[in-house]
Amino acid sequence: MALAQLVYPGAVHTRLHHSLGAYHLMCIAISELTDKGIEITKEEAQAAKLAILLHDIGHGPFSHALENILLQGVSHEDLSLLIMHHLNSASNEILKGHLSLAIQIFTNQYPKKFLHQLISGQLDVDRLDYLSRDSFFTGVTEGLVGYERILKMLTVHNNELVVEEKGINSVEKFLMSRRLMYWQVYQHKTVLASEKMLVKIIERAQLLFDQKNEQVKTGGVLDYFLTASHWDLNKIDLNNFSQLDDTDIMYAIKQWQGHSDPILSLLCNRLLNRQGFKCIMQSDPITSAQWDEAYQLVKSKFPLEEKDLGFLCFKGTASNTLYKNDNETIKILLKSGEITSISQIQNALIIESLSAPVKKFYICLLKE
Amino acid sequence: MALAQLVYPGAVHTRLHHSLGAYHLMCIAISELTDKGIEITKEEAQAAKLAILLHDIGHGPFSHALENILLQGVSHEDLSLLIMHHLNSASNEILKGHLSLAIQIFTNQYPKKFLHQLISGQLDVDRLDYLSRDSFFTGVTEGLVGYERILKMLTVHNNELVVEEKGINSVEKFLMSRRLMYWQVYQHKTVLASEKMLVKIIERAQLLFDQKNEQVKTGGVLDYFLTASHWDLNKIDLNNFSQLDDTDIMYAIKQWQGHSDPILSLLCNRLLNRQGFKCIMQSDPITSAQWDEAYQLVKSKFPLEEKDLGFLCFKGTASNTLYKNDNETIKILLKSGEITSISQIQNALIIESLSAPVKKFYICLLKE
Amino acid sequence: MALAQLVYPGAVHTRLHHSLGAYHLMCIAISELTDKGIEITKEEAQAAKLAILLHDIGHGPFSHALENILLQGVSHEDLSLLIMHHLNSASNEILKGHLSLAIQIFTNQYPKKFLHQLISGQLDVDRLDYLSRDSFFTGVTEGLVGYERILKMLTVHNNELVVEEKGINSVEKFLMSRRLMYWQVYQHKTVLASEKMLVKIIERAQLLFDQKNEQVKTGGVLDYFLTASHWDLNKIDLNNFSQLDDTDIMYAIKQWQGHSDPILSLLCNRLLNRQGFKCIMQSDPITSAQWDEAYQLVKSKFPLEEKDLGFLCFKGTASNTLYKNDNETIKILLKSGEITSISQIQNALIIESLSAPVKKFYICLLKE
């Protein structure tokens, strides 16, 4: 959860935990569907399990927080897929060729579309796991999700995942949890401000690196990735990528505390000493007056050039870009046998509310 | 939880558990408010704790299910208050006179209105306890309530309970839980049908009793209450009332299995053998056609007089009458210091939805 | 848990919960063993599940507390078996003949002995469930048992259940939990004293009944069982037995409060008003001096005949007779492939301690 632990100290769980958890839920889902008479062959089951185990393997250090910053133009899904292809053609005899079906499912090219939907869809095991896990480790109990019941309510119709009618309440609760976790945890203003500070540090280091500043180099594998240029997926050295982890970033930040560039050392010091940006977050757009006030305040404290001030004072919008809201709807299997969208259900009051756009506006500024 | 255990076998927790739980939450609430500088004297704290410990003492056997059936015209709150007055004037030296303040708070006659609101209001410790407890013991995890956080978010303004702005998400979740528990548990159609069968049994026994049928008498304290007449609160023998419990009802039902009245013995046999009413529940009113079909079906199976058929086939509406929706609104203390109603909060999407009327229509009928 | 709820108010869980829980653990156990290559046919699995579901069906009201009191000379296992035979030969087509294998397993006549051991043995699913469940509902967390791990460590050798070496710690903890629950809960002196009061009530009622006292009759099914005579298993009316439950006992006690026999009414009043026996429990035998002091105290308070005083003052020993310690040992499968008894394991320090006899001595006396 990147830097969420600065607000929720318990949130130190790892990507390994999430991958094993999502895998566990996939096993349950497949077992439930099979019990209901949905045909899933042994090969398909194994492929779906492999795909979910590997679905996040393309995440780099601090995952979402540095996605598209550290490797501009490359999503973690692209990298996950690249690594799956690599493993599939590796010399390793255990894996060689055994990921072909997993890749088809992962990329939604397999006819049994529901297998893909279990990995990436409105009710996928990825979300079921991370919402449950993140609620638990942050202590935000309101976000807990009844994943056992949701998995029991799933079935398949025309090769697509649908939810049995009596599961509607659980699905509503799940959507409610997502919304709540989104604002209370993932986009909590102090979490957001800390993660933006991390972003600004990397962007500053990239700027210096691209200006041939030697002092910014760490001597480690991070140097390979310290460019602001857009990457060509096929030119990424996967060996280097697999070596890169949070340690490289944290070590660099510790070293850059003493860097001669005043912006870089300032930001690094502030992050390590937990003196992050002040963040104003609101439902209405930031007004010119608000922006001017913030900008002038920072300018008066830190006499810097215009182009550098942007590292200490900036604005933006928070919406659920990190956790994408697909266009897919959740389909309900009525007791009558009909299929309908959850938004068509009478008394399913919350759905409409939850489909409203969620967007907040923020300013981050460094105070003395 | 009356007969909810027929659907949710775990739901065998008792009124004692609930009373101790609500008392525990009251202790936490008072401690939190005191820590925030709200003045609560030692006497007020003790009185509020006594009041919550006793708030449900007026419930009879099977609580809500038989309320207003077994003692027509008398609510459990009336009885709780009567018992409190009785204890307050009892010869028992520990209690004598010590409940006066508790009674003032319970009846909302005490100036510090928030003490009453903690016992009976939109966010009282009664609801916080029963929602949490009932969710837990039924296994309906979606109903879980973050009571710890809600209690931490409470404060007082103008002697009324208000919620700090940052607690809005938790309050929304709480309202959502109430709605969900209402339909998924308290008014679950099989639970409702079972509790209606219990009601019909008592109503039939009352009819026979008022017709001087001697065989309906049990020989126990229940006989004192076996009349369909409206009760005058002040004429109830509290000693008899305090002796009456679920055992008397269950024993009577076991005995009435062999009663010569065919309706009474039929209903008792069916309840004990878990062959309850079939229940149709829907959002639209029951149509004449639906009613006729059901009625004719029962009539054909059980050749009875018109006046007796009503014990085997009847219709009604389910709405949250058991768990009253006061007119009170939940007040929010904004960071700016202003007070507003939760329904005025931007993005508090769910509130509006939840205030919509909730009503369902049902037919119960006995099948062979 | 009979009257344990007088000390541990949460302990209101039911025999249905336990039966479903033990069934659930049996399903896990069978699945684990099958995964390890132990052959268990579909029929054997179903039979073992049926046997565990029915293993306690012969328990009467207040289970262990009134076992051998209400139906003298008959154990609950005998009755369970009788009921299984009855169901097996019933006209019910679903059951008829389908319990034969379950009965063979239950009575340890089936060659795959490990199936019987899962139902009744040192590490059976019965104990695993009730220890876990009773710990949970009493809140005695020290009694919690790692049943998931123990089930994972089970395997089969020569048709007998054995534990893999790496499970030794878990088994030690399980034995420790049994011992702890035994003294802290099942034989807690206040629980014991309450259950003995229940026993004395029934014994007094039996005495009166056998003396043809008409007032002791309740009018219900309990009357059939109100004799102190030894029962012949084959003469018990199973229909009557299946009707009998806690309600009959509790109703009788409520009625007997007003009985003309002073001993019976006194004991019933005391139990219902939670003014039970005072209990002295100790590791050393009760001395004559202790006994005399207690007896004289009771005699001075209640001027009764010698033969009646025994209902108000008596002594006994508490040892684990309720939860029998079979002679069977727990067998360990060493990594070397050898089988050994757990007591032979080096460093398995606790085993020896736990095999020591556990016995305590008590006096119960009624105080004014």
Added chain:
Amino acid sequence: MALAQLVYPGAVHTRLHHSLGAYHLMCIAISELTDKGIEITKEEAQAAKLAILLHDIGHGPFSHALENILLQGVSHEDLSLLIMHHLNSASNEILKGHLSLAIQIFTNQYPKKFLHQLISGQLDVDRLDYLSRDSFFTGVTEGLVGYERILKMLTVHNNELVVEEKGINSVEKFLMSRRLMYWQVYQHKTVLASEKMLVKIIERAQLLFDQKNEQVKTGGVLDYFLTASHWDLNKIDLNNFSQLDDTDIMYAIKQWQGHSDPILSLLCNRLLNRQGFKCIMQSDPITSAQWDEAYQLVKSKFPLEEKDLGFLCFKGTASNTLYKNDNETIKILLKSGEITSISQIQNALIIESLSAPVKKFYICLLKE
């Protein structure tokens, strides 16, 4: 928990969690004791809370695993005390002078000895927290400790902490948990082997550093500590020490993978790729034959000088040196008012067993 996560992936909880948890338990303990009439002034309470918050602040990276390796001759308690003194005399006005009482308690120089015992004693809140926490995060449920009950059973006699008689079962369970966690988690042979590999890496780096090998320097604060010399507590630069964390060690290991010294790079590669030492652990001392076989095996695979082979093959003993068994006994307050040692209690069977020496012998060797 150093490298325990290689065996128990959930065990990623941090020292911050433990410090906050132990602080929380201290708050409960003080509140319980105060409720029992033990006099604890506001200043004493605050000092005890400060002392427990800071009790582990002297731990370096990977805590116990590198204690006395990275800073030879210096214990973490020495460093905690040094830092407390430093904070107490710091220019920071909030802390200056306010730690004097905390230091007295921490060093057991304060007359109310029980305050020290709560921080460091047989039943201190440190152990209660780490056993509970480590059990939870490893999933070794057998290690769970009933800390709430133990804290409720504590009282004070002659300024020393004693346990009320009825808490004996809980204390026995606590001691049992310590023993179980010790062997199943803290000294699990794979955990031990991994932590020994970490030790060997640091020792090798120290050797190279002391031989003036420049390549071993990382450029970071670790370099300051990379000597095998014994440290003089008073010469440690606390600013450097406070900068040092797990990141520095992990980054160094990543860098040293490419070091020219074959032993150092081999060990680093192996640790990062989870190909640790094979570990043989047993109750009997390692025989010459066992040692020779292991040594010759390593020698045949890695043709190295005698003095270097010791980094790849070595033996030792595991006993509870990390978690010291003080000579202090646990004192029990009998109902009679007498004080006795828990080992004198009749039927306290386990105590004697647990006081037996626990020692295991191991060989670690690197296999190809």
